[in-house]
Amino acid sequence: MLKHYKKAVIGLFMMVFSHIAIAGEVEVLHWWTSAGEVRALNALKLLLVEQGHSWKDFSVAGGGGDNAMAVLRSRLLSGVPPTAAHGKGGHIKEWGKLGLLANLDQIADEQNWPEILPTFVNELMKYNGQYVAVPVNIHRINWLWVNAPLLQQANVAVPTTIEAFWQAADKLKKAGIIPLAHGDQPWQNSILFEMLLLGMTDSHFFKKAFIDFDAMSLSSEKIVNVFAALRKLKQYMDPDIANRDWDDATHMVIQGKAAMQIMGDWAKGEFTAVNKQLGKDVLCLPVPSTDKHYSYVIDSFIMFKITDAENKQAQIALAKQMLNKNFQQVFNLSKGSIPARQDMNMDAFDICAKESVKAVQTVGNGNVLPNISIGMATSIYTQTAIAEVVTHFFRNDTISPEQAAKQLVNAVKASL
Ligand code: GAL
Numbered sequence: 001m002l003k004h005y006k007k008a009v010i011g012l013f014m015m016v017f018s019h020i021a022i023a024g025e026v027e028v029l030h031w032w033t034s035a036g037e038v039r040a041l042n043a044l045k046l047l048l049v050e051q052g053h054s055w056k057d058f059s060v061a062g063g064g065g066d067n068a069m070a071v072l073r074s075r076l077l078s079g080v081p082p083t084a085a086h087g088k089g090g091h092i093k094e095w096g097k098l099g100l101l102a103n104l105d106q107i108a109d110e111q112n113w114p115e116i117l118p119t120f121v122n123e124l125m126k127y128n129g130q131y132v133a134v135p136v137n138i139h140r141i142n143w144l145w146v147n148a149p150l151l152q153q154a155n156v157a158v159p160t161t162i163e164a165f166w167q168a169a170d171k172l173k174k175a176g177i178i179p180l181a182h183g184d185q186p187w188q189n190s191i192l193f194e195m196l197l198l199g200m201t202d203s204h205f206f207k208k209a210f211i212d213f214d215a216m217s218l219s220s221e222k223i224v225n226v227f228a229a230l231r232k233l234k235q236y237m238d239p240d241i242a243n244r245d246w247d248d249a250t251h252m253v254i255q256g257k258a259a260m261q262i263m264g265d266w267a268k269g270e271f272t273a274v275n276k277q278l279g280k281d282v283l284c285l286p287v288p289s290t291d292k293h294y295s296y297v298i299d300s301f302i303m304f305k306i307t308d309a310e311n312k313q314a315q316i317a318l319a320k321q322m323l324n325k326n327f328q329q330v331f332n333l334s335k336g337s338i339p340a341r342q343d344m345n346m347d348a349f350d351i352c353a354k355e356s357v358k359a360v361q362t363v364g365n366g367n368v369l370p371n372i373s374i375g376m377a378t379s380i381y382t383q384t385a386i387a388e389v390v391t392h393f394f395r396n397d398t399i400s401p402e403q404a405a406k407q408l409v410n411a412v413k414a415s416l
Contacts, residue, residue, distance in 0.1 A: 036269015064188070069375075076098065084304065090377055138297075139337040140294060146282065162229070164288060299337065382415040386408065
């Protein structure tokens with residue numbers, strides 16, 4: 001794999017040196033600050049800088065991007081957009097409504113995006129039928145990361161169903177091992193809620209409740225059960241979860257301080273950054289009982305309308321390179337995701353990436369679901385409303401699952 005990686009990096013250098021352009025600057029907002037994220041982002045910076053343009057980093061720390069989105073909103077409202085911002089499907093619509101987005105139709109046409117990108121990715125990059133963002137990857141969120149030696153040591157089988165997960169977690173706990181690494185931050189709590197929801201219900205219900213926001217579904221017994229399961233899950237975490245960053249939780253699994261983590265495959269970037277071997281040291285499995293689903297997040301760069309001619313050139317240069325095959329390989333090897341392009345050779349990728357490609361192609365269109373905790377389907381307001389209700393419940397054991405379900409309906413309704 002290392003050989004492929006080096007070859008791809010050299011290719012990337014050659015590609016960027018062959019371009020001569022007018023120098024401009026792109027200011028890029030993002031929240032990629034963990035080891036794997038920084039490594040991936042550097043590939044993007046390199047692309048731009050080697051073409052003679054400059055990269056102005058606008059990084060707002062905070063996994064999941066809640067902080068970054070708040071900062072972006074205030075920049076946009078004060079009329080000074082960055083050149084590009086890392087953002088998600090639901091967010092694209094929001095900035096589109098304000099008329100702030102650049103039109104990328106020409107680039108999409110030249111590069112034949114409808115052909116090289118899966119349909120669901122294509123649609124997410126548009127506002128009002130126009131391309132306004134460039135996708136760099138596809139992340140799968142319903143992953144369980146497992147420290148394999150720890151489970152072996154405790155003689156615990158890798159759980160593939162929720163029932164088996166409770167049994168495995170009980171055994172680990174008895175053996176003095178923290179079963180689940182987690183950070184109590186709203187977006188991470190929301191991910192756990194969403195993963196339990198996928199495991200305990202089905203795609204049809206998921207869409208009715210969280211895409212159509214059907215009030216009956218949102219307050220149903222099924223949701224009450226998911227809240228109850230979330231409370232149960234909490235007992236398998238350590239007492240120091242408050243405000244822990246997701247990558248610190250990943251490092252607990254790396255260091256053998258916890259056995260498992262439920263997290264999108266950006267976690268894989270942390271494992272590979274410390275040379276953990278996937279499939280041996282660390283296992284990747286679908287979150288128990290969710291193997292028939294593919295919960296996705298597409299990382300894309302939303303391009304804003306720019307008036308300065310040179311900066312505009314730099315923006316176009318950046319947008320044009322993001323779907324380059326070589327870049328897609330280098331970037332995604334570091335990031336833990338799979339390429340957004342569907343015509344890539346996957347030989348250089350690891351077992352988890354290959355599994356991810358297989359899953360997205362085989363679970364069936366109806367089971368490829370936008371992740372709601374990371375803003376793929378909802379507006380920022382609805383995303384925040386869900387995360388707040390879930391977090392309030394998660395932190396307060398006096399709130400019953402029934403009360404939480406009622407709060408969820410009201411909060412979602414108020415956010416629409
Ligand atoms: C997500 C993003 C991922 C990863 C994660 C943690 O929103 O899609 O690329 O960076 O946050 O920061």
